[in-house]
Amino acid sequence: MLKIEDLHVEVEGREVLRGINLEIGPGQTCVLFGPNGSGKSTLLATIMGFGQFKVTQGRIFFQGKDITNMPIDERARMGIGMLLQRPPNVVGLKLGDLVKAASCQDVDVSHLAEDFRMKAFLDRDVNVGFSGGELKRSELLQLTAQNPRFLLLDEPESGVDMESIDLVGEKIHDLLYDTKQCGREKENESVSALIITHTGEVLKYIGADCAYIIRDGKIRCSGRPMDLLKEIKDKGYGECIACRMVKI
Ligand SMILES: Nc1ncnc2c1ncn2[C@@H]1O[C@H](COP(=O)(O)OP(=O)(O)O)[C@@H](O)[C@H]1O
Ligand SMILES: [Mg+2]
Numbered sequence: 001m002l003k004i005e006d007l008h009v010e011v012e013g014r015e016v017l018r019g020i021n022l023e024i025g026p027g028q029t030c031v032l033f034g035p036n037g038s039g040k041s042t043l044l045a046t047i048m049g050f051g052q053f054k055v056t057q058g059r060i061f062f063q064g065k066d067i068t069n070m071p072i073d074e075r076a077r078m079g080i081g082m083l084l085q086r087p088p089n090v091v092g093l094k095l096g097d098l099v100k101a102a103s104c105q106d107v108d109v110s111h112l113a114e115d116f117r118m119k120a121f122l123d124r125d126v127n128v129g130f131s132g133g134e135l136k137r138s139e140l141l142q143l144t145a146q147n148p149r150f151l152l153l154d155e156p157e158s159g160v161d162m163e164s165i166d167l168v169g170e171k172i173h174d175l176l177y178d179t180k181q182c183g184r185e186k187e188n189e190s191v192s193a194l195i196i197t198h199t200g201e202v203l204k205y206i207g208a209d210c211a212y213i214i215r216d217g218k219i220r221c222s223g224r225p226m227d228l229l230k231e232i233k234d235k236g237y238g239e240c241i242a243c244r245m246v247k248i
Helices: 039-046 072-076 095-102 109-115 131-148 163-175 181-187 225-236 241-245
Strands: 002-011 013-022 028-032 053-060 078-083 090-094 150-154 194-198 210-215 218-221
Touching: 002 039, 013 039, 013 194, 013 210, 013 218, 013 241, 028 225, 039 072, 039 078, 039 150, 039 210, 039 225, 078 131, 078 163, 090 095, 095 131, 095 163, 109 131, 131 163, 181 225, 181 241, 210 225, 218 225
Parallel strands: 028 194, 028 210, 078 150, 150 194
Antiparallel strands: 002 013, 002 053, 210 218
16 A cells, blocks of 8 residues: 655755655555654655655655655645644634535534534644644544545654543544544555554554664664564664664
8 A cells, every 4th residue: 555665855954764665555554663753753744745854765655656756735735644643823814614624425524523623723724733643633524524544643642631531632542543534444445554663552442563663764674563662662762672682
């Protein structure tokens, strides 16, 4: 579904990704670990197509099509959707209007928002003054309306209060497995995901097939998600035994 070949990416004239190779099949969920500043968000934002991330080498394929230079809106229409680590404030745009515009078909925005405890926010400017948990719920509401077939989730659980974490987890679960959304069952679609997590909290709500550790702009090793998480928790990123065993 997604194939990345030798991807090099520059941000503000500095090379951040230095030769990433990655493949994620239909229905596969992979998690991405790595220390701060290693290039995790850059990788996801480059797959989504944000302009400030300049591909200097390598290619990205989605469903067999080369999307390396494709504009972000076309990628979204192809079914790629992203939850941002730090979503920006959008002054002058109401959340309700954004959700309506993002919807894959005639969605009852008010009804959908209720499900995310976001109904009271529909008339507010996108993200302005939202708390940590509200930001993530707002992002997930937009994603659910869009109904992507490939999810890029950048630290979906970070900054979320205890009260919202179950809701966030359940909504991510639904994005991956609820086949009723937007008539997906008719198309027999399976959703894939690439998820950045530090704590692994999200893995309480969904299954994951593979995990990678990225450091200094390169994928250093792969393994089973719970194995790598345990290694990282026990020993940190510096001396990860699993990394030494499954070196890439
Ligand atoms: N818009 C930007 N402008 C300048 N530097 C950036 C920008 N985005 C990311 N970087 C830099 O790229 C590196 C990788 O960042 P990032 O991908 O956000 O790391 P991670 O998500 O793994 O913590 C960091 O050194 C960061 O400062
Ligand atoms: Mg990040």
